[in-house]
Each structure stands twice: as structure tokens, then as C-alpha cells.
Amino acid sequence: xxxxxxxxxxxxxxxxxxxxxxxxxxxxxxxxxxxxxxxxxxxxxxxxxxxxxxxxxxxxxxxxxxxxxxxxxxxxxxxxxxxxxxxxxxxxxxxxxxxxxxxxxxxxxxxxxxxxxxxxxxxxxxxxxxxxxxxxxxxxxxxxxxxxxxxxxxxxxxxxxxxxxxxxxxxxxxxxxxxxxxxxxxxxxxxxxxxxxxxxxxxxxxxxxxxxxxxxxxxxxxxxxxxxxxxxxxxxxxxxxxxxxxxxxxxxxxxxxxxxxxxxxxxxxxxxxxxxxxxxxxxxxxxxxxxxxxxxxxxxxxxxxxxxxxxxxxxxxxxxxxxxxxxxxxxxxxxxxxxxxxxxxxx
Amino acid sequence: xxxxxxxxxxxxxxxxxxxxxxxxxxxxxxxxxxxxxxxxxxxxxxxxxxxxxxxxxxxxxxxxxxxxxxxxxxxxxxxxxxxxxxxxxxxxxxxxxxxxxxxxxxxxxxxxxxxxxxxxxxxxxxxxxxxxxxxxxxxxxxxxxxxxxxxxxxxxxxxxxxxxxxxxxxxxxxxxxxxxxxxxxxxxxxxxxxxxxxxxxxxxxxxxxxxxxxxxxxxxxxxxxxxxxxxxxxxxxxxxxxxxxxxxxxxxxxxxxxxxxxxxxxxxxxxxxxxxxxxxxxxxxxxxxxxxxxxxxxxxxxxxxxxxxxxxxxxxxxxxxxxxxxxxxxxxxxxxxxxxxxxxxxxxxxxxxxxxxxxxxxxxxxxxxxxxxxxxxxxxxxxxxxxxxxxxxxxxxxxxxxxxxxxxxxxxxxxxxxxxxxxxxxxxxxxxxxxxxxxxxxxxxxxxxxxxxxxxxxxxxxxxxxxxxxxxxxxxxxxxxxxxxxxxxxxxxxxxxxxxxxxxxxxxxxxxxxxxxxxxxxxxxxxxxxxxxxxxxxxxxxxxxxxx
Numbered sequence: 014x015x016x017x018x019x020x021x022x023x024x025x026x027x028x029x030x031x032x033x034x035x036x037x038x039x040x041x042x043x044x045x046x047x048x049x050x051x052x053x054x055x056x057x058x059x060x061x062x063x064x065x066x067x068x069x070x071x072x073x074x075x076x077x078x079x080x081x082x083x084x085x086x087x088x089x090x091x092x093x094x095x096x097x098x099x100x101x102x103x104x105x106x107x108x109x110x111x112x113x114x115x116x117x118x119x120x121x122x123x124x125x126x127x128x129x130x131x132x133x134x135x136x137x138x139x140x141x142x143x144x145x146x147x148x149x150x151x152x153x154x155x156x157x158x159x160x161x162x163x164x165x166x167x168x169x170x171x172x173x174x175x176x177x178x179x180x181x182x183x184x185x186x187x188x189x190x191x192x193x194x195x196x197x198x199x200x201x202x203x204x205x206x207x208x209x210x211x212x213x214x215x216x217x218x219x220x221x222x223x224x225x226x227x228x229x230x231x232x233x234x235x236x237x238x239x240x241x242x243x244x245x246x247x248x249x250x251x252x253x254x255x256x257x258x259x260x261x262x263x264x265x266x267x268x269x270x271x272x273x274x275x276x277x278x279x280x281x282x283x284x285x286x287x288x289x290x291x292x293x294x295x296x297x298x299x300x301x302x303x304x305x306x307x308x309x310x311x312x313x314x315x316x317x318x319x320x321x322x323x324x325x326x327x328x329x330x331x332x333x334x335x336x337x338x339x340x341x342x343x344x345x346x347x348x349x350x351x352x353x354x355x356x357x358x359x360x
Numbered sequence: 361x362x363x364x365x366x367x368x369x370x371x372x373x374x375x376x377x378x379x380x381x382x383x384x385x386x387x388x389x390x391x392x393x394x395x396x397x398x399x400x401x402x403x404x405x406x407x408x409x410x411x412x413x414x415x416x417x418x419x420x421x422x423x424x425x426x427x428x429x430x431x432x433x434x435x436x437x438x439x440x441x442x443x444x445x446x447x448x449x450x451x452x453x454x455x456x457x458x459x460x461x462x463x464x465x466x467x468x469x470x471x472x473x474x475x476x477x478x479x480x481x482x483x484x485x486x487x488x489x490x491x492x493x494x495x496x497x498x499x500x501x502x503x504x505x506x507x508x509x510x511x512x513x514x515x516x517x518x519x520x521x522x523x524x525x526x527x528x529x530x531x532x533x534x535x536x537x538x539x540x541x542x543x544x545x546x547x548x549x550x551x552x553x554x555x556x557x558x559x560x561x562x563x564x565x566x567x568x569x570x571x572x573x574x575x576x577x578x579x580x581x582x583x584x585x586x587x588x589x590x591x592x593x594x595x596x597x598x599x600x601x602x603x604x605x606x607x608x609x610x611x612x613x614x615x616x617x618x619x620x621x622x623x624x625x626x627x628x629x630x631x632x633x634x635x636x637x638x639x640x641x642x643x644x645x646x647x648x649x650x651x652x653x654x655x656x657x658x659x660x661x662x663x664x665x666x667x668x669x670x671x672x673x674x675x676x677x678x679x680x681x682x683x684x685x686x687x688x689x690x691x692x693x694x695x696x697x698x699x700x701x702x703x704x705x706x707x708x709x710x711x712x713x714x715x716x717x718x719x720x721x722x723x724x725x726x727x728x729x730x731x732x733x734x735x736x737x738x739x740x741x742x743x744x745x746x747x748x749x750x751x752x753x754x755x756x757x758x759x760x761x762x763x764x765x766x767x768x769x770x771x772x773x774x775x776x777x778x779x780x781x782x783x784x785x786x787x788x789x790x791x792x793x794x795x796x797x798x799x800x801x802x803x804x805x806x807x808x809x810x811x812x813x814x815x816x817x818x819x820x821x822x823x824x825x826x827x828x829x830x831x832x833x834x835x836x837x838x839x840x841x842x843x844x845x846x847x848x849x850x851x852x853x854x855x856x857x858x859x860x861x862x863x864x865x866x867x868x869x870x871x872x873x874x875x876x877x878x879x880x881x882x883x884x885x886x887x888x889x890x891x892x893x894x895x896x897x898x899x900x901x902x903x904x905x906x907x908x
């Protein structure tokens with residue numbers, strides 16, 4: 014039996030409303046490149062503007078300020094990397110900030126109270142963070158609860174536990190000197206912590222972009238049912254993304270102690286999570302538009318960082334910085350939704 | 361009397377001039393039967409296909425009039441024209457009661473105002489809301505004039521009155537989701553008809569309402585429909601199930617290839633006659649053989665497979681063969697594929713692949729054993745936010761993992777090769793998948809599996825919503841894969857297509873294989889006949905089966 018070229022009729026009505034044609038494919042390819050470099054362009058614009066503007070120029074471009082900004086945002090950058098993995102597979106982790114708030118207490122307490130050597134204290138913090146991620150991932154992937162609700166709940170519980178354990182007191186003594194030094198030393202004029210962040214960013218980039226695992230997470234984020242039908246263990250993969258997010262949040266907790274020289278109950282909260290998510294969303298509008306990506310996220314972190322720092326030097330009131338971060342999140346989310354819709358051919 | 365389609369327009373032509381006059385005269389001379397709904401000389405052309413060709417149907421008031429036909433016979437086009445979703449080509453008319461409109465000017469508003477009420481297969485009811493709320497939605501809630509708060513007692517009173525009128529014995533406060541399936545359908549019917557002041561006023565159109573109902577529920581629903589008709593309600597009942605027609609129709613119109621094949625009175629309706637009309641030729645009852653394939657080179661042997669809708673399915677698949685599975689919706693045709701692929705575990709039975717008994721706990725095990733599955737719905741296979749390249753390699757990503765890197769260059773080269781081999785129209789392998797046409801998306805998804813050189817490829821409606829060219833292309837590629845050792849099972853409701861592409865077709869009804877047709881030239885009308893007559897004769901047998 015041969016396949017006949019002509020086909021039976023009677024289905025004509027169903028072929029209406031086809032997908033966009035090739036021409037719109039080319040148009041979107043053009044748009045692609047404009048979108049792709051918008052954020053790096055903005056970052057350069059911010060840097061140029063604040064270094065030229067008379068009110069900020071003298072301070073903004075000094076090495077000291079550069080280092081300060083780089084340093085301040087290492088922690089947010091680490092949280093953004095943590096939140097990136099669940100985002101890639103289509104889930105939210107709202108607990109990364111509170112997770113860091115919890116693990117900073119873990120690392121500080123281990124050293125101050127139980128005299129655990131620094132490397133083990135750090136491992137303990139990362140393990141604690143990963144364990145929290147395991148709880149999140151298990152509830153989301155196996156039980157099937159909405160990740161937003163689960164991780165918001167986790168965030169609340171962690172905040173409460175921190176407050177109960179510390180009695181709202183900071184842990185200042187007994188923190189390893191080398192950790193505090195790490196938090197303040199430079200290597201080729203760039204803080205050690207920034208190097209660490211870039212190192213971790215490189216690893217996360219590699220995992221998302223250059224391993225099958227990253228491709229699997231991306232596929233799940235794109236269409237979980239189709240991912241299942243090409244043989245992916247969707248629940249296990251989602252679970253692992255939350256565990257990794259938790260581990261990175263644990264590392265962010267260690268950075269908090271390194272940065273502050275102490276563990277303070279107020280540090281590490283949902284506010285930080287929001288900043289991290291803002292960066293991830295803003296990052297998804299560039300480099301690989303429509304997809305969460307490491308490079309874009311790092312650019313976004315430092316776009317917000319330098320903007321806020323420039324505004325601070327210019328002497329604007331601190332609430333303006335907050336409005337700026339909030340507005341950036343808002344615009345980023347709207348932009349990535351619009352881009353995503355155009356990608357999906359529905360807009 | 362079975363009026364043939366050729367003399368039908370003649371009857372209509374006589375009625376055309378007197379179309380409006382008919383009801384005027386009718387009221388004086390013959391009070392009943394009157395025509396509650398008349399479709400006269402309605403045609404509808406889609407680009408390349410003629411969906412309806414001069415269709416005329418008269419529906420007598422207070423009767424249940426069935427509309428029957430195979431896939432593509434035009435029955436859904438006709439319903440959509442009545443509902444105002446489509447407009448017919450200029451020329452015909454539609455009359456409801458005394459209200460006549462040109463068939464190219466139907467609209468949803470017109471349908472509603474002239475008393476056509478539709479209840480579709482998807483009932484559009486809200487399971488999480490109460491019966492009373494469901495009845496009020498779309499119609500408006502009674503509210504307090506000042507505070508605008510819902511007057512719950514008035515709402516319940518109205519609901520209770522409606523339910524009583526339609527003989528639905530449920531508490532209006534119950535959640536619709538908690539009702540039995542037939543109850544839900546009846547609530548949907550009551551909602552559609554609640555504003556009719558008199559049963560003889562409008563026309564109720566039921567579009568395949570029993571597709572997802574178990575047999576017992578069908579009985580409950582049919583009891584209710586007969587009562588409504590006895591009270592004067594006109595019902596147009598669209599179905600493809602012959603046993604339902606024999607049970608409830610006062611009259612049936614059979615459509616075939618967009619034309620009225622015939623209209624039968626209840627006394628003339630037999631299953632054989634209906635099958636003949638649907639198929640378009642006399643029956644030859646001896647056509648199905650159910651030969652076993654022992655001793656042949658079988659790649660797959662399925663014995664006594666049960667689970668879900670399947671009740672003891674056995675068949676074999678030869679190496680390099682295309683086996684078609686024909687059956688109505690609900691026959692279990694998709695379940696055979698999903699069970700083989702490890703998506704749902706069978707409750708009993710064995711599957712042998714290359715002579716070895718296999719049971720897949722998960723999809724990746726089935727894939728490792730050499731199976732591939734293209735699901736019916738492209739939303740379950742397409743990664744629209746990813747690139748064409750990533751879609752092509754989705755089922756074999758690990759192949760490109762070498763030396764600690766995902767080898768994108770090798771992946772891209774393979775993608776370009778596939779684009780060429782499978783004639784996918786795309787600008788580049790990096791093109792976003794969403795910007796490809798439906799046909800090219802589907803080609804890419806079939807390519808995704810063929811690239812793995814599967815031992816067994818399972819295709820569920822592989823050409824649904826795909827243009828003619830892509831359709832032929834998909835089957836050509838499948839043929840090529842067969843030459844290199846792949847065997848294929850294909851499921852599609854399009855029996856002409858199934859007949860054309862299959863070496864052998866098994867017919868499935870109610871989870872059992874009831875017949876088999878072998879090539880080289882499978883006759884699609886024979887398949888239609890087998891599929892239709894394989895459907896259960898009465899719901900009693902189904903009832904027994906579902907109770908055991």
C-alpha cells in the first residue's frame with residue numbers, strides 16, 4: 014500500500030488559525046537581537062551616567078565604591094543563582110532569602126557555640142540549606158502543591174525559628190576570623206566574595222547551559238507533560254532543583270556572615286528573595302530572551318546594584334532606591350511575560 | 361419511508377415559498393406535527409472541501425430527532441452553523457418555529473433569541489459551584505436592589521422550581537461536582553432550557569452528550585429525554601452511536617459526505633440499515649477475520665491485556681508492519697498505546713517484545729526498550745518555548761553529552777540533517793518552535809522519535825490538525841523508517857486515512873478486539889461498517905461488564 018498524496022476532505026474547518034508563518038519568524042529573529050543586548054546596554058548607560066553626572070562622578074567611579082557595590086550585592090547575586098534553578102523548571106522558590114537567614118545562624122552557631130572548624134561549619138550550613146530545599150522539593154514535586162505557597166510557608170517558618178533560637182540577638186563572637194577576612198579581602202582589586210559569586214555563577218551557567226540536566230530542567234519548565242513523555246522523571250528533577258537551590262541559599266547564608274562579621278536575625282528574609290527574583294526575571298529579558306539565564310541574571314543584579322548605589326551617592330532618600338528596585342521587578346516581569354508570549358506565538 | 365437526498369430539496373422547494381406561510385397555515389389546519397426546526401438547502405464550503413452539500417432537514421416538534429454520521433460527514437459543521445459559530449454559504453435558510461433566517465446569516469445571538477439551546481459534550485458547568493449557582497450563571501443572580509448582595513433564598517427557590525420542572529431530583533445546594541454524571545448533564549440541560557415558558561417553545565440540541573457517560577448514566581439521561589419529548593420538547597440529538605439511535609430516536613437523519621443520506625422514521629430504524637446509510641453501500645456481514653499470527657516474525661505480542669477501558673486485548677505485530685487500530689471514542693484505542701508505553705500500568709495480561717516479556721514501570725524504560733510515542737495532543741509533545749533543534753533532540757539529549765559538555769555543534773548538525781530528511785520548513789534549527797506551522801511542528805515531533813530508530817513507534821492521531829501535504833509527508837517518513845526495521849501502531853479516527861496507511865487494521869470496541877482486516881487494499885467503508893456494528897448492541901452488556 015502506498016501513501017497517496019491527496020487526502021480525504023471534510024476536515025477543512027480544523028485547519029484555520031494556524032501558527033505564525035515564516036515571515037513573523039524572521040521578524041522575531043530581528044527583535045531577538047534588540048532584546049538580547051538591552052540589559053547590558055542599560056548597565057553601561059547607568060555606569061556612564063553616574064560617572065559623568067557632577068553629583069556622583071567623583072565618587073562613583075572610585076575603586077572603593079566599585080568594591081563596595083560588588084560586595085554588597087554578592088549575597089543577592091547568590092540568592093538569585095539559587096532561585097534560578099527552580100525558575101528554569103517552572104517553579105518558584107520564595108524561601109531562598111529566609112533559608113540564607115536560617116543558615117547564617119547555623120554556620121555562626123556551629124562556630125560560636127560548638128566550636129566546629131570553619132570548613133565543617135560551612136558544609137553544615139550548605140547541608141542545612143539543601144535539607145530545607147529537600148522539604149520544599151518533596152512537597153512541590155511529589156505531593157504536587159503549588160510551589161509559591163509551599164515556599165512562602167517555608168519562609169515564614171524559618172523566620173520564626175530564627176527569631177525563637179536567637180531571641181532576636183545577634184551572634185557576634187566566636188565567628189572564625191578567616192571567614193570575616195574572606196568577607197573583606199580583595200584579589201586583584203576585586204573582593205574575594207565577588208570572585209566566589211562569579212565562580213558559582215560559572216558553575217550554574219555550565220549546569221543549565223551545557224549539561225543534559227540543565228536541558229531537562231528547561232524542558233520541564235517549557236512543558237512538563239511533554240517532558241514526561243520523552244522519558245524525563247519530572248518529579249525527581251524538580252526535587253533536585255529545589256535541593257540545589259537550598260544548597261546555594263545555604264552558601265548565601267555563609268556569605269551573609271562573612272559580609273556582616275556576625276549573624277543577625279534581621280538579615281536574610283523575603284525582601285531579599287524578592288530582589289533575587291527581580292534579578293532573575295530582569296535577566297530573563299536579555300542574553301537569551303524568554304529564558305532564565307545566568308549571564309542575564311548577573312547583569313541584572315549589578316544593574317540594580319549600580320543604579321541604587323549611584324542614587325545613594327547622589328543623595329536621594331533611601332526610599333527612592335526601594336522604589337527603583339520594585340519598579341525594576343515590575344518592568345522586568347511585564348517585559349519577560351510579553352517576550353515569552355511572543356516566543357510562544359500567542360501575542 | 362426513507363426519503364432520498366435527491367428528492368429532499370424538492371420537498372423543501374415546495375416549502376420554500378410557503379416557508380413562513382407554513383406555520384401560519386399550520387396553526388389553523390394541522391396543529392401538530394409542526395416543524396420546530398427546518399434546515400433548507402444549506403451548503404458550506406471550506407477551502408478545498410465541501411462540508412455540507414444542499415442539506416435539508418425538518419425536525420417535527422416534540423420529537424427526538426437524531427443526527428448521525430461518521431467523522432467528516434458534516435454533522436458538526438451543521439451544528440456549528442445552527443449555533444452561529446460558522447455561517448453557511450449563501451442560498452439556504454434555517455427556520456426555528458416561525459422565525460426564518462438566511463443560512464449565511466446565523467449568529468449566536470440569533471440562535472439564542474429564536475430558542476435554540478445547545479448542550480455540548482463539554483457541559484461548561486462549574487463543578488465547584490452549587491446546582492443553584494450553576495443555574496444562575498450566565499442568566500444573572502437575584503440580588504438585593506440596594507446592597508447588590510445575592511438573595512440566596514430566592515436563588516434556591518428559582519433553582520428548586522427549575523429542577524422540579526425538569527424532573528431532576530437533587531438539592532439545589534449540592535455541589536455539581538458531587539452529582540452523578542447524568543445528573544450533571546441534566547443540570548446543564550435544565551440550565552439551557554430554564555427560561556422557556558413552554559416545553560414546545562424551543563429546540564434543544566444535544567451534541568454527543570453520552571461520550572463520557574457510563575451505561576447506567578446513559579439510561580438515566582435517556583429516561584429524562586423521553587419525558588421531556590413527551591412533554592412537547594423538541595430535541596436534536598447528535599451522536600455516532602447506533603444503539604443510542606435505535607433506543608431513543610423518533611426519527612433519524614444520516615449524513616454522509618456532507619449530504620443527507622436519508623431520513624428514517626422510528627419504525628424503519630435498524631442497526632444494519634443505519635450502517636448501510638453511513639457507509640453508503642449494502643452490508644456484507646462476513647468481512648472480519650481474526651486470524652492469529654503464530655509462527656510469524658512478531659516484534660510485539662500482546663495477550664489478554666486489561667486495565668482502564670481495556671478488557672482482554674490480544675494482538676500481534678509483525679516486524680516492519682503498520683497496524684491500525686480502529687474504534688470509537690471510549691473504545692480504549694488510545695489506552696492500548698499509553699499502556700504499552702508505560703504511562704499506565706495494566707491490571708493484567710502480558711506484553712512480549714521480541715519474544716521477551718516486558719513490563720515498563722516508567723516511560724524511560726519503555727524508551728530504552730525501543731518504544732516511541734507521539735501523543736494525540738500536540739500540547740503534550742511540543743516544547744513551544746524552546747528551539748526547533750531542542751525539540752528534535754528532546755528524546756535523546758544524553759547522546760550529545762561527551763567529555764563533560766553538551767555538544768551543541770553535533771546537536772545542530774543532526775538537527776539540520778533532520779530538517780532536511782523530514783522536509784521541515786524552517787529558517788534555522790534555532791528557530792523558536794512556536795513560530796513553526798502546525799504541520800511542521802508535528803513533523804518535527806515525529807522526527808524526534810524516528811531519529812531514535814525505534815523498534816516500535818506508537819502514533820496517536822499523528823495528523824490531527826495538520827495540512828494535507830504534511831500528512832502525506834508524515835506517513836512517507838514513517839514508511840521509510842519501516843524499511844529500516846521499525847514497526848508501527850497507529851490510531852486515528854479518520855478511517856480512510858487508517859485504511860490507506862495500515863497493512864492491517866484491528867477493530868476495537870468496548871476494550872475488546874472485535875475484528876481484523878488485512879491489506880493490501882483495505883476498504884475504508886468496510887472499516888466504518890465494522891467499527892459501527894462492533895459497538896455494543898444494547899447497553900445491558902456494557903452494564904454487566906462495568907459491574908463486574
